[in-house]
Amino acid sequence: MKDIVLEIFAQQPLEIYTQICFCYAFGDNSRDLVVEILQNGLQSLTTSFPWVSGQVIKDTESGLYKITSLGDTPRLIVKDLTESLSMDKLRNAGFPCSMLDEETIAPRSTLPGVFSDSEESPCFLIQASFIQKGLILTFLAHHQVFDGTGEGQIISLLSKACRGEPFTAEELATGNMNRENIVKLFTEEEEKEYGELKIGLEKQIIPEKPLTFEPAESFWATFTFSADSLKELKALASQNLRSVPFVSTDDTLTAFIWQTLSRARSSRLPESSKTSIARAINVRPYLGIPSTYPGVINNMTYNDYELRDIVQLPLGEVASSLRSRIDKRTSQLAKDSRALATLIDATRDSPITSATASIYVPSDIALSSWAQQNSYSLDFGLNLGKPESVRRPQFTPVESLAYILPKSLEGDISVVICLREEDMEKLRSEIGKYAQYVR
Secondary structure, eight states, X not given: OOOEEOOGGGOSOOOOXXXXXXXXXXXXXXXXXXXXXXXXXHHHHHHHOGGGGOEEXXXXXXXXXXXXXXXXXXXXXXXXXXXXXXXXXXHHHTOOGGGSBHHHHOSBOSSTTSOBSOSSOBXXXXXXXXXXTEEEEEEEEETTXXXXXXXXXXXXXXXXXXXXXXXXXXXXXXXXOOOTTSSOOOXXXXXXXXXXXXXXXXXXXXXXXXXXXXXXXXXXXXXXXXXXXXXXXXXXXGGGOOSSSOOOXXXXXXXXXXXXXXXXXXXXXXXXXXXXXXXXXXXXXXXXXXXXXXXXXXXXXXXXXXXXXXXXXXXXXXXXXXXXXXXTTTOOHHHHHHHHHHHHHHTTTSOOBOTTTTOOTTTOEEEEEOTXXXXXXXXXXXXXXXXXXXXXXXXXXXXXXXXXXXXXXXXOEEEEEEEEHHHHHHHHHHHTTTEEEEO
């Protein structure tokens, strides 16, 4: 395989593996057959998309991050966990992330340096964990090769491969697109028109003297919103829109989490405190890149309020402020994303940007949404039906980080969030009318 230079947003060191696990009921099916189907699917996937079996390296001559050859297919690790975990216990507990810890169901950690079963940096790998009456498939994607949207796409393609279905011409074309120049940098004239990059992108510039705070012990928990609760929240938000024609369920849920968390924190923070949210956004539509492109094409939007304001505002006003950042009529995402790409290119030798550079953990929140992924419709040809639950495995606590998980076929959505105990307990009280708490 010829080396592949990664796109500009991946030209920053980020040795992170994004994990997602699918939980299936497993009866009298043959384990050997399951493993065979997965291995055959990985072989088919690699035949059409050879880069998926590679690894990430930094080229010593050019300084560029690339995908280079590693193995014949992505690795499949198989574990027998029947002595320690059962599907019945997971189901009865509500599939808490505490029972789905990465140290048990993944071959390497999300964050670098915690644990790994190899020294390489593979693009993609899978662990199949057999539990009592169940199967957990954990997918790990290198964050310099895939963003959340890209990982969802490659998992969908693997499911298709496992079912023996051919890939479409579009899937083959977008899955093998040239990555290096897919994002157009600013011309000199465009950069001049945009203005000073560091000013326009100030939220993403790593400060020379970062704000300090006393780290608090934190933990992960899950809040599951039923389809009816989500409809109720969206109807509530739609009553008080500001300068936008609509808000999505994702806007509404993100606003609700941010607002209720701010209320939970108001007892320990001054009312004049600023609270910010950093929201990961798929910017393919803004840059004219196909929606099925599997690489790293995301950026962030940022919104701020004073604590005393956000706790009193109508939900619809907060949701509208979020929507205005991504509404193509008002959003600057296209320009900001190209500006960010230009700045990353200009500072490759000494990176100065970070998605969470301006986030102050005690009062802010960083959030990614996977709600639109089709995870609950994937069966991988295993004859096990659809997954009962799709979760983010528990990993090292990162306070104020949250994920909106894929929507279930019934329309439910779970949110996993990491908070200090004081905030979590107050959030649980604030949110209890709409969501079920699982730890």
